[in-house]
Structure formats: structure tokens, C-alpha cells
Amino acid sequence: MNTVNVFFAKPTLLSAGYRATIAIYKRLSSSLSEEIRRQNNIFDNEQKKQEESIGRVEKIEIEYEGPSDKATLVMNKNISTPFDCAKHLGETIADRSAVALLNNDTLWHMHKPLPDSCKLQFLHYNIPQPALVNKIFWRTCSFLLGAVANSAFKDDVKVQLHSFPSPNVRSGSFVYDVQVTLEDWRPTQNELKVLSIEMIKFCQQGHAIQCMDVSTDLALDLFRNNAHKYQQIPDIAAHNNGKITLFRAGHHIDISRGPMVTNTNHLGRITVANVIKLDTDIPGGPIYRFQGVALPRNIILNHFAYSLLEERARELNPGRIPGSQENFEDNSFVAQVTV
Template sequence: MACRTTCRLIQRRLSSTVAAAMAARPSVAELRGRRSEVFGREQARQRALYPRIEKIEVQVHGPGLNGTVLIMNKGLSTPLSCAKHLTEFHVTNSAVAMVDGELWSLNRPLTHSCSLSLLSFRDADPTLVNQAYWRSCASLLGQVMETSFKDDFIVDLLSAPELPVTSGAFCHNVVLDPRLDSWLPSEEALRSLSRGAQQLIHQNLVWEPLEVMPPVALEVFSHSRFKQEEVEKMAQESQQGTVTLYRCGDHVLLSAGPLVARTGLCNQYEVTAVHSLGPGPQGLQRRVQGLSLPLQLQAHHTVWRKLRARAERQVGVRNAPETSSPPPPPPPPLCKLTPERHTTSSV
């Protein structure tokens, strides 16, 4: 009897500790709202740095475009603004841009006179576009993971490793609530995550870039120790000492490189697997993997099945040790998401 009483007391203390931790931590919606608010405030501050409209010349290069010069607005106009002065094809098919030889987001403002090339998935060499697309799909995967679980289960987003398209899958590392350490996703859980991603794709949300100083990024991720460490590392590796944030809806993320213009450029998209990476400083680490093709490229269902089977295998880890499968877990706590020269100026 004494042993049972002691066990009950321990269970009650653990429950109260978990409840206190959950009460101290804001909900997912509150966290996303705060991050988006800081992002919006910094975005408005940077736009206010250009109180007077100054004109810049943008020399556009590409098939049938050489010699085209657009007069645009410094600090306000973006490569997408330039595309709108060309053709509908350039607006709908462009994924990223090349500005003076630097890969550039379509939604990032131009700050000086420059040369511009619009890149698409059907270019002769789509390597850079594919990398940006893979990076974007991984970012979308993190957004889905953060919002697909119930509020009483904590999901911490870690990094999205840079993987080549030839790896067969993109991925995002996460740490789930410790109470889910024994959870294995069922096929229905993976389908639920895929539906969450498809909903974001159908909303055609814009990936808004914003280059900021580390203190701003640290404020954005004030509730994530891992993200703060990632901010400091990225700032040290940057020549300007800055980091790049992106906002998609109300989701704010860090990115090591440009993302494509919008979620609507994704088409076929599936979450294919969740692998365990073992314990880490934040808890049990998982690698969530996915597969996607852009809107301009589609695969027959038989080819897609083969690609999907390949995307289920763990990526980015060499000589991963084999582990025995744990017993079947209870149903996953996923909630279905309801995760020659123009003189025209443009903003």
C-alpha cells in the first residue's frame, strides 16, 4: 500500500510539473502571432528607410528580353514587380531570380540598379531553382509539423538540413513532446500531415523575405533556445553579420538560402516518413521527410509511387544503425487542419 501511495504521489507531481510547464509556455497560436508581429514591425521599419521614391534601372536578361530596361522603385520593387511588366508567363512560372549574379527571392526588394534574370523550373540548368524549391518544401514541412498537433503537445522545430534533390526527399528535424517519445506515425497520420501541406499550397501563400540583424531574429525566436543558437551561428557565417527570415502566413522561419515565391508553386506533395535520430539536448530528435514536384512538372502515378517509396528511406544520415521496431503506439494525436525601354514604375 505504501508503495502504491508513493507512486501516486510521484505521478501527481510529474503531472503538476508538466501542467506548470505547459501553462508557462504560450500556445502555438500565441507564439506564431508574436513572431509575425516582430517580423511585421521590422519590415515596416525597413520600408520607412525609403521615405522618398528613388528610381533604379533594371536590365532584364532572358529569351526575348535582352535589351529590356525597367525603371523601378528603389527598396520597394521586387523581381516579381519586374515580372509583372513582362508577360503572364514570367509571373506564373518564375520561381527565383538572379540579381547581379546573386540568387535572389522574387519577393525581396531591389536596392540598386542591377541586372535581372528570372529563373524557372524549365530552364536549361535548373539546379539553383531545384535547390530553392527543395529548401522551400522543407520549410513548408516545418510549418505543417508546428501546427498539426494539439496545443497540449509541444513541437520544437530544429533545422531543415540542406539536401540535394538527388537524395530523394527533403526533410525537417523536430523534437516532439516527451510524452510522444514512443509514438510512431501511421499511414493515416502521414496523410493528415500531407493534407495540411496541401491546404497551405492551395492558399498560395507568399514567402516574404526579410534580412535582419541578429537581435531582431533573437527576439523572434525568444522561446526557442535551438533557434537562437542557429541565429548566432548563421550571423557568424554571414559576411554582413545578418540572417534572413521568411514569413509564410503567420509562420516565421530562418532560411540559409532563398525560397521560391509562393506555396502555390508546389503541386504533388506528400509527407512520406518520420525517422528517429536518437536523443539530443532538446529531447528525442525526429527527421520528418517529404516528396514534392512543382506545378510545372508532374509525374505519372506509377512513377510517383516509385519516387515515394524511395522518399520513405531515411536521408542525410550515413550508416544509420538499425533499431528494432517498438510495439504499436496508440492513435497519433494529430488534428486535421481546417499543416527596348519601359518607363512604368511599380511597387
């Protein structure tokens, strides 16, 4: 069992006995790695290039349909986002909205520019039928769990994010499968606790979750140092008109079909409940399944009820295990409500 000196630590926060078995805190509290800087430079340059390529600004009409009111907004095609529309309608709507619904049938990321005139609704966590919003929340949790896992380990431990299965709230946990060069790592409760704290702190920074469609070549360049994602990209693009959809929160960039929630501050209570070594045929080192449970910040649950969720989240998530039959989210950006 390997539990010694796995993570970086902030010594002032830990007792001497605690430091003997855990040492978390890597790039989340220190300088960014060269690779993270390289990826973000590529993302920033492409974002600027796409903005500059828009050319003449065209106007579109957005028909907002709220629970008790309606409004027509004149916005900018391929520039204005649902979040921009929400800000025009009031701070409360902008703050609580998790995802947009276009024309009653298409879920749309709040920070994704609108391509044409449409009917627009905003979905939040307290709607009568929240199943779709819950699924998007779960997907976002997996994405953010990947951000924490990618930044937690010391430099002598090689970490490569592999993928996360499609969100399934009924499974009891959100998941990210990560390759870690530790042969038999079984995290202690203290290690899991500190991972949970780091995820909470990252989310409390209030990062807007950006997204952008890019070419296959750009995505391959972005993930050239991640063998798993590099291998996945051509197949993802083949099912999405040659495009790859990227999401970014803070400095963390990943691939997902989306959509996701608007901001990391939508997450409230968070627990990284378990990390389990998987039996896979993937070369390069063991694959560990990071599992967690979380609640939106405006959902309150008593300690006993939440502890039951934590207990269930410790059990191995039944999502497909990556291997010869790959297990990654497809990259189609638009998610139909019926899916």
C-alpha cells in the same frame, strides 16, 4: 509505440476507426496561438519600420534579359523586387518564375527588394538546366514542411522546430528535423496521409513567401521561445554580417539562407513520406526527421513513377543529423550560382 491522439482532427472527415489512431488539425484550421501572433507582430512591425526608413526614393535601371526579348525597367531602389519587375513584363512571367538571377551570377529571392541597378533574368522549372531551381524548390519544401509540423500536434505535445539540412535533391527527400515530446512515436500511414493533405492545403492557399533581413537582437526576441533557434542565431549572424534572414509564408516564420520560390502555390503533388526518430545528443526530447517528396505544380508524373519517388523518400535521409555538430542552414541571403 505511440500513435494515439497525437494530432488534432476534423471529425467530419474521419471514420470512427480512423479517429481511434489519429487526430490531426491544430492551428491550421483554428485560431492562431499566442506565440504565432507575437512572432508575426514583431515581423510586421519590423517590416513597416524598414519601409519607413528608406527615405528619398532613388531610381535604378533593371535590364531584363529573356529567352527571346529584352527590356529596360526603371524601378525604385530598395523597394522594387524582381516580382514587381516580372509583373511589368506579363502575368505569365510573374506566375512561373521561381527565382531571379542577377548579373548572371547571383540568385535572388523574388520578393527581396533590389539594392541597385542590375541585369535580371527569371528562372523557372522548365529551363534546360534546372538543378539550381530544383535546389531552391527543395529548400522551400523543407521550410513549408516545418510549417505543417509546427502546427499539427495537440497542445499537450511540445513541438520545437530545430533545423533542416541544405537541400539535396539526390537524397530523395526534403527534410525538417523537429523535437517532439513523444518518446517512441511511429506514425501510421493514415497519420502521414493527413500530414500530406495539410501540407497540400497550406500550399494551395497561395501564400507569397516573404523575406527580410533583421538584426541579431530582433531575431533573438522573435525566437526566444525556441531554444534551438535561439542558440543557433549568434553563429548564423556571425557568418552574415550580423544579420539574420527571415522567411514567412502565411503566419509561419523561419530562418534560412534562401532564396526560396515565389509562392506556396508553386508546389503541386506533395507527400509526407515518413517521420523517423533520430539518435542525437540534443537535450529536451527526441528529434524526429520529417521527410517528404514533392513536384512543382506544372510537372506531371504518372502514378507509378511518382510511387517510386515516394518509396525512396521513406528511407532515412542521409543528411547530417543534428547534435554536437550543429546542422542548420547558414543565414547568408545571397546564394551564388557557383555554390
